[in-house]
Amino acid sequence: MDSEITNNGGDVGKLSKDELKVYDRQIRLWGHDGQKKLSSWNVLLIGMQGLGAEIAKNLILSGVHSITLKDDTNISILDRCSQFLIPPDSEERNRAKASLANAQKLNPNVTVTADIKSIEEEEEDFVSKFDVVIATECFPAIYRKINENCRKHKVNLYIADVFGFFGYFVQDVTFEHNLYHEIFPNYDQRSNVSENRPLPYYLTSALLRFQCESNRKPVPDNCEEDIAELKSIISSFEHITDIEAYDEYLGELFCEMSPTTSIIGAAVAQAAMNTIMDRTIDNFNVFFYDHVEHRGQYFKL
Structure with missing residues (x-):
């Protein structure tokens, strides 16, 4: 490959003939400059469940x-249920390693590597090696720490998760403050949520508090007890007046569902590409997918 592209979003060089051929259709959408920017950026993706795939x-x-x-x-x-990059007969036990071969087959022009070290064990400057960090399937305290490190080193950050037929992502590309902490408070200290938020916000807040208190996501094997606990958490929010409004949601929060991972995965990837190509939309920082209403919505929180 004769590309002259450098790492870390630096000098953007030429696209090779092979790249021009492979990316022909999308170049028509965002032009050569957009593709060259994409082809110069390094991404860290944390979490290789269905959403990560x-x-x-x-x-x-x-x-x-x-x-x-x-x-x-x-x-x-x-x-x-939703991790399509892992072969059914994989001999690898680790999700990142098991996903590597099929991920690389998608595009030989992209350098794909697997890293099996926990993000919690990394030094704070680890994120500085990347232009974009996308964190999934972490607990709230870890998300907050990743947000702090990315902000310190001016690395674009996306935090995303899926709960059954519901999902969300938060983007922080301003580096001005710890956005994740401001939108979703420190639930392990049982602080309350803000008022005047959309219904999916309170649902996400309850799920994050559940994770802090139970050290896990809701699971099908414990469905009835987990729903009862989530309802208790939601009812404790001082701005909630109609707890029954959440009943239809609470039964659909278990496991990762492929339709939801595809929607959230596409939304996160598109937002990250917009950031890379300097096309970030400034009037939102949170996206919620609402299966009950069959729609996704962007919000500024």
């Missing part, structure tokens, strides 16, 4: 310079 697929096909798949977790039966 969707995000990885979209960014690899778009033609970023490199993507690191970071996950210290072993494959579980739940990954079979």
Whole structure:
């Protein structure tokens, strides 16, 4: 490959003939300059469950310079619901390693690597190696720490997660403050949520507090008890007046559903590409997908 592109969003060089051929259709959408920017950026993707697989697929096909798949977790039966990059007969136990071969096959022009070290074990400047960090499937305290480190080193950050048929992502590309902490308070200290928020915000807040208190996501095997606990959390928010409005949502928060991971994965990847190509929309920082209403919405919170 004869590309002259450098790392870390630096000098943007030429696209090779192979790249021009592979990316012909999308170049018609965002031009040569947009593609050259994409092809110079390095991405860190934390979490290789179904949502991570969707995000990885979209960014690899778009033609970023490199993507690191970071996950210290072993494959579980739940990954079979939506993690399409892991072969059914994989001999690898780690999700990142098991995803590597199929991820690389998507686009030989992109450097794809697997990293099985926990993000919690990394030094704070680890994120400085990348232009974009996308964190999924972490607990709130870890998200906050990643946000602090990315802000300190001026690295674009996206935080995303999926709960059954519901999902969201937060973007922080301003580096002005710890956006994740301001939008979703420190739930392990049981602080309350803000008022005048959309319904999906309170649902997300309840899910994050549940994770802090239970050290896990809601699971199908404990469905009734988990729903009861989530209702209790939601009812404790002082601005909630109609707890029954959440009943239809609470039964659909278990496991990762492929339709939801594809929607959130596409939204996150598109937002990240917009950032890379300097096309960031300034009037939103949170996206919620609402399966009950069958729509996704952007909000400024």
